[in-house]
Amino acid sequence: MPDVMSNSKLIGVGVGPGDPELVTVKGVNALRAAEVVVVPVMAAADGQDGGEPGRAEATVLHYVSREKVVRVVFALNERADRARREAAWDAAGERVARLLREHGTVAFATIGDPNVYSTFTYLAQTVAELVPGTAVETVPGITAMQDLAARSGAVLTEGTEPLTLVPVTAGSAVLKDALAGPGTVVAYKFGRQSAEVAEALRETGRIGDAVWGSALGLAEESIRPAGELGGEPLPYLSTLIAPPRREGGRGGKL
Structure with a gap:
């Protein structure tokens, strides 16, 4: 009551x-x-x-x-x-x-x-x-994408770039649509669909600069280039950062 x-x-x-x-x-x-x-x-x-x-x-x-x-x-x-x-x-x-x-x-x-x-x-x-x-x-708390960016050296956004956050639990098609758009794409909870994520990155030409990580800050921490993604399942809470191609030098996205 x-x-x-x-x-x-x-x-x-x-x-x-x-x-x-x-x-x-x-x-x-x-x-x-x-x-x-x-x-x-x-x-x-x-x-x-x-x-x-x-x-x-x-x-x-x-x-x-x-x-x-x-x-x-x-x-x-x-x-x-x-x-x-x-x-x-x-x-x-x-x-x-x-x-x-x-x-x-x-x-x-x-x-x-x-x-x-x-x-x-x-x-x-x-x-x-x-x-x-x-x-x-x-x-508020520090998010996994912020921590992964800091630990991997990946820059989340520059200038006028948008930032898109996608939970892969919504389906790999949602991620693929985001990767086809502009700006950086961050994917959460993709561990069980790592094969589909790798395929989407390759199809959209995003795999070269992308990085993923899991267990950030813990003893079992793993941070790897997305190009190493295979078909093996990863921890559920794995995070992916897929930056866009950046050209034009310093301030090129302003």
């Missing part, structure tokens, strides 16, 4: 792509100030906590005590079974609503940025219905 708690606050905190040094000062302060820090974890086949710590949790534990962290199960990466996904969101919303009633202020840690392809969006919508009057805030 929905209730009104005008003094409750839900804060989505972006904790970056994995490197704990990339959490902003504002993000760290928000995590430490919250009564509880919620982290999303992968659902096992039975819908329960899969047991393995997620990337957001591992990052958060660099800044707050484990006692303050609460794991909440999400059907992350679930696209085929809509009913299971919706049930997981509902259950997560109910759990966070209870935490808000008990503690008042709850932070939700999400990898990357809470306003860019984040589970926080769905959680906030559910909680707003369950606990009307809850203030929802977000703290």
